[in-house]
Amino acid sequence: MIATLQVVDGQAAYYDELPRTIRGLHDYMGYPDFIDPDGKFARRADGTVILGFGKYKSRPLEAVARNDPGFLEWMLRSDFSEEAKAVARGALDTLSKGANKSHRGSTAVRTTSRNHTRGHS
Template identity: 25%
Template sequence: MKLNLRNPLCFFDLETTGINIAQDRILEIAVIKMMPNGEIHRKSNVLNPTIPIPPESSAIHGIREEDVAGKPTFKEVAKEYAKFLEGADLAGFNVLKFDVPVLVEEFLRAGVEFDYSRKKIIDAQKIFHLMEKRTLSAAYKFYVGKELIDSHTAEADTEATMEVFLAQVERYEGKPVTDGLNRPLGEIRNDMEVLAKLTSADMVDLAGRMIMNDKGQEVFNFGKHKNKAVMTVFKEEPAYYDWMMNGDFSLDTKRKLTEIKLRNFRK
């Protein structure tokens, strides 16, 4: 279909060294500019981030140190992209939480004016979540084919959840499961041990402040130490344990923190 555009609309995506908006850098940028008359213009670059590329990031997007050697930095192409995006609105998937903030940070570091406040920003992920609800009522309608009556009463919600679960196992049994990076996780089976591993295998504490990484290590899942091993943080910054123990964290989280610390202390 043809979009009804008053201004050019730039779809864009970034690959970065990580997910810290303030510290990480752009490795690759791609922009597709749709003009009101239907013309399409494209611009993309692989960039030298000027900081190391963590192996875990390379595992996601496949860009390694050797791929960026000799490539321009963002600062060197910033004016080109500012001009390409000038007068255009922005669109992408999850751009509000990540891509736009990272892009703005890079323009600010480069000292190039980029006034996003005058642009309309459209996030396809937001539309997806608005239109394809992820509520129990929506799941009941999708899997069971019925409307959920008396939603938000414990009895009705429990009955509905059981029916949804039974329908899920029947519908998906034998089908492979992948994560957000398309890596295989296993397959759906009528086996509670298998299903538990698929849905909660990486859980350390119930609040999700810590999870298990691919190496079987407990890592933090929030804040400045996100993705860093818990014991590595405690060794490098011993006061962090005290800060969490005195902070507004759940008792379960504090209990798990103490278990991890004592287990490693005994080694």
């Protein structure tokens, strides 16, 4: 660990343009903004959460949850960090809540239509 710090310190002394903070170095290097410690999920500059690995690498999490929820369910059953599982679980929960809202909305429309029809009979 000390050797790594000495190398970074030496680089900072040699290259005047390098930022002097960890956050500054992170931004300077252009690393993605990882959400979990293993880098399974990252946040793009526009705020979109994307996957950082596998067949859906760089794809928006919302799209993966909508089109292949089984992939996120697989993550929950597999050996991923609790942080990564929390992100996957959150995406599935959001999808589930959206489906419930959509279902309730369509029921309300059908009920309204049915009542409307009955009122005019």
